[in-house]
Amino acid sequence: MVSTYLSYLSVTNNLSKTLSAVASKGAVANETAYYKENIGKVTTVDEFMDNYRLYSYAMKAYGLEDMTYAKAFMKKVLESDLSDSSSFANTLSDSRYTQFAAAFKFVGEDTAAQTDVQQGSLLDDYESSFDEETEATATETAYYDSTIDKVTSVDDFLGSSRLRNYVLKAFGLSTDYTSTSFLRNVLTSDVDDPDSFVNQLDDDVYVNLAKAFNFDTDGTAGDPVQGDDQKSQVESMYAISVSTFASSSVGDAYTTYFEDTIGNITSVADLMADDKLVAYLRTAYGLSDSDPDNYISAALKSSSLATAIGLSDLHDAFNFDSDGELADGTTAQTSDQTSETTAAFSENYVTSIDSWIDDSVDNYKSRFADVTSIDDFLTSNADDDDDDNDDDAELWQMALRAFGIGSSEVTKTQFRKILESDPDDPSSYVNQLNDDRFTALRASFNFGSDGNTLVPLLAMSQSVIDDFVADYKENKIRYLTGTEATDASDAADTEMTYFNTQMATLKTASDVLADDRLVNLMLVAKGIDPDDVTDNELEKMFASDPDDPESYVSSLSDNRFAEIVASFNFDTDGNLSADQEGTVQQRGDVLETVNNYIRQTLESDQGDSNTGVRLALYFERKAPTISSAYDILGDDALYEFFTTTFGLSSYVSNMDVDKQADMITSFIDIDDLGDPDKVQDLIKRFTAMYDVSNGTTTSSAVTIMSGGATSISADTLLAVAQLKSS
Structure with missing residues (x-):
């Protein structure tokens, strides 16, 4: 008879090769194909459990076949x-139940209008936009x-789009629809x-534009083309026109414009026709937004x-x-009045823009916490009854500003x-706009x-991230105690936080592979030594399809690599794709379930011929996950x-x-179970002793390994254990 070890x-x-042979068997292949094709259609626990083929397949995959009933x-x-920690699965001592629960997401992922990363990025851009x-x-x-x-002619000026647009913006004119020929006629007009041409337009804006330059009627520039006062006025008008917020520089521009x-001004009508002057007086004399402009004109005319x-x-x-007129020889203001x-x-004039920005950002964070729909987002300020926040920016307008979009554009x-x-x-609306x-x-929000x-949509779904970081920490502290365990736990927490944060920022597989900290965590989480994998190998893995049995990653002898690749929501081009997301099971969990099922089937099939082989295979699979003697005590196999x-x-x-736990640790150093060579030594001993116990062989080697006895009595062991603990 062939020995258990040879088997x-x-x-x-x-x-x-052995697992591939098992997977290709008719019944296994059929059940696996059914599982892959149908698990994505399940949306509830009841649907899952009512489908016996799916439910029993998964139960067997996680070693819970005897609990299917x-x-x-x-x-x-x-x-x-x-x-x-107090949930039902977490209160059970058998880790198979938490592993089973982790493989499915019936609790569901949390929806969010924005992730912390999306919101942080938007608000950073919003704050930066002011500077x-x-x-x-x-x-x-x-x-x-x-x-x-340096301009020598009107054509020289109009030929520079940068200069031309600067002046058009200063005067509040369209840079898109104001023709150069029209401007030429304005600028070369004799305002006297x-x-x-300009006086026939009957528009003070164009008259003031013509007055701002010294072009002759033939288009040649005077010397200078602009005097200091003219240039100062245009520059202050530009600062005022393009500004979207209050600042000291804009305040200075307003004052310069007012003084120039x-x-x-020769009448109240002249003054009221100039929006910039009106705005200046509203601020200077404390008029609120609700006070009409005619308060100013009335006050200028009548003392009472x-x-x-x-x-x-x-x-x-x-x-x-x-x-509303001025008496002969009288100016609108004396120099002292202008100073006042x-x-x-x-x-x-409020120039504490930093404080206003901070308040707006705090307002955004506070109000956005309650946003569960686009309606909430668009009406978040309008529905507020808190008068203290009336001056806060609308949330949607803050979002527009963050991306350099004017509120008048949308x-x-x-x-x-x-x-x-x-x-x-x-063909969607946003893509048809053809504007980055x-x-x-759109990418900064998560609305349907x-x-x-x-x-x-993250590089890795949050529930999968949670599984990876939990497995990583478990593997990092498995064999440690005391201060070493505490230090390792703290270090692991740092890496877990980093992994969690970064996963919300990544858009491509290249982003992941470029970060050694992320790569190390995901490999360690799967029990793989990062030093055993090259960057080139990882690139080839992520460029292949884990759902294709002929792909590079699927052809590797270690199926954990395919499970890692499948855990990400990347397509084979390495780009983020919602098509890769699962429903109650993510791709990586489906692949892990299938791999577990095939392994369980292999062990079960081997057990039909030789229980010893099944136990050896089971121990080999479970050994790296054993953290204490109690893990052995809690598992019958x-x-x-x-x-x-x-x-x-x-x-x-x-x-x-x-x-019993003391007894186990007296025979086995738990730390050794992380060493494949020492695990093999234990398997050799087990198979030899198994053959002895079952009458297969009684070689001298076995006798030596067993100490010349087939068993040790319970009384003896109890005495030894008591002596050890005393």
Whole structure:
């Protein structure tokens, strides 16, 4: 008769080939194909358990075949929240139940309008946009200031789109629809000729534009093309026009504009026609947004009305008659009055932009916590009754600003259509806009076509991330105790946090493979030494399809690599894809379940011929996961392996549990179970002792290994254990 050890070797010498042979058997292949094809259709625990083929397949895969009948019990296992230490599965001492529960996601993934990473990135961009705007304004103004003096003709000026657009923005004119020929006619008009082109337009904006330059009617530039006052006025107008927030530089620009312009005002009507001047006075004299502009015109004309509406200071700062005109020889303001007005503006103009930005960011975080739909997002400020937050930016407008999109470019309706769009559909609304800003905006949120929140698409689904980090920590501290265990646990926590955070930021397989910390964690989590795998091998693995049995990663003898690749939501091009996400089981979990089923079938088939081979195979598989003697005591098959290996009487099971644990550690150094060579030594001893116990062989070698006896009595062992513990 062939010895148990030789039978074991015949299976394990080419384990990959052996497993492939098992997988190709008719019944196994049929059940596996059925499982792969149908597990993705399941959405509830009841559906899963009512489908006996699926349910029994999974139960066998995780070594729970003998519990298939206990559906009520297993339902509680599957519905357990493994993140809760008090959940049903976590209270069971047998780790097979937590492994089974971890392989399925019936508890479900959490939906979120934004992940922490998405929100953090958006708010960082939002905050940065203010500095970027200030820098951009300064850059354009510096260019204009140094270049405009070099202009020698109107055509020279109009030929520079950068100069031309700067001036158009300064005067609030369209850079897209204002023609150069029209501008030429304006700039070469004689503003003193009532019949000139610009005066025939009857629009003060164009008259002021013509006055800002010294072009002759033939298009040649005067010397200079702009005087200092003209240049200063245009530059201040530009700063005011392009600014979207209050800042000290914008406040200075407003004051410069006011000082340059107020001397040219000859009536209240002139003043009220200039939006910038009106805005300046509103700030200087404390008018609220709800106060109409005619408060200003009324106060400028009438002292009694000004007093009645609390604007007597405004009235006293100007010299208009009751008809809104100026008396001969009188200016709108004296220099002292102008100084008083600019001082009032400086006092009232809010330049604490940093504080305002911080408040807006805090407001965004606070309100966004309650967002579960696009409706919530778009109305989050409007529904607020807290008057203290009335000045906070609208959340959706903050999002637009973060991506460099002006609030006037998109309506709320369009914004909604963007967020409802399918980013993977080339014909969706957002993709038809053909604007990277809008696609980036869409990618920053997780809303479905129905407007409700979705589970975020990550490089690795959150439940799978949780499994990886938990396995990583378990493997890092498995054989450690005391201070070593504490230090290793703290170090593992650091890596776990890093892994969790980074997985929310990665978009390609290359991103993952470029980070050694991520690679090390995922390999260690699967019990693989990172030093045993090259970067080139990993690249080939992630470029292959784990669902294709002929692919590179599927052809490897170690199926853990295929399980790792399948755990990511990447396609074979290495790009993030929702197509790779599973339902109640992610791809990696499906593959692991299938691999477990085939391994369980192999062990079961071998057990039909020789129970010893089955126990040896089982021990080989479980040894790396054993953390203490109690793991052996809690597993009947491992316990049988142990007692057989050391020729112990079955009566030892009657001993006190702690005494049994002491006995196990007196025979086996648990740390050795992480060493494949020492595991093989134990398997050799087991198979020899198994053959002795079953009358297969009585070689001298076996006699030596067994100490010349086939068993040790329970009484003797009890005495030894008591002596050891005393």
